[in-house]
Amino acid sequence: MADTNLPEGTDSIVTDVVATPIADSTEITSRQNGVREALKGGTDKLRSSASDRAMGFVTQGIERSSGALSNVSALIGDTASSIDERLGSQYGDYARSAASAIERAAGNLANKEPDELVDDARSMIRKSPGIALAGAAILGFALVRVVKSGLGSAGDSDRKRKN
Template identity: 35%
Template sequence: MAAKKPTTKAKQPTTATVAATDGATETVATTDASPPSPNTAEAKSRFNAALDEAKAGAAALGDEAKLRASQYRDEAKHRGEDWSAEAKTKGRELADEGKHKASEALSGLSRVIDENAPTLDEKLGAKYGDYARSASKSLQDNARKLDEKSLDELADDSREVIRKSPATAVGLAAVVGFFFARLFR
């Protein structure tokens, strides 16, 4: 009679699916074919609960980050508006000051020309002295008009002149640009 071989059950590899922290699943081969123990079920349950808690925490952190970003954006917007208002106010003050200084410069130039008109009468003739007095009077009138007008009126007048004669406006801008370039060189 043939001897009976003892039957041993070979361990067959089994697979288990494990959830990773990034939400993906991974299949892992195990060699234990024994039925899961109650501790394994409890461990899986705790692992899943921890995973759910981590997801909830991440969602809460994301919501908090969005709230803070919104607050920072609002604060930056208000500061930008404040700075913009301050810049406009300061720019307006500087423009008024520049307008006043330009008016003073025209008046000063008018006085210099008027003071030199008698010298022109003596050296070149009364005709050139009268031209100088006429130019002085014109400069004085323009200085007075410049001082009396507001910046808005000056801007409207400038737009009207540019609309009527764009070529002259471009030429004048080039001359003024050249003058400032030479002045600040």
């Protein structure tokens, strides 16, 4: 069945091939819109989920921070009498004043919603960006020191286990 009119490299003509019509532009556009809507819906779900998780972490952080401040306040208040004996009553009063200020800050922190804290931080940064930048630098430095000391102690314990 070799046909001599076929291009070089072609052995035979394929029969029983059904031609499919090319989709029109409205069908293609509707498919694209469907895909676009599906992607948009998935993105909205992910964004909502991430936002909910972030708010949960912020709320948990607020609770922990408030508790830590309360503990620091109690510690300072407990040592005020010792400060009275060692350094004088004036310094003990300073310690009690600092303890009450820290306790008020802990109460304020515990009573705020995460959105309020974000708004307060934004307004503080707008009012005094220099102080915010300095605070961020100090926190960054402190965080690096904590991480380095943690890594150093972990490395020391690994060395002790190997020896």
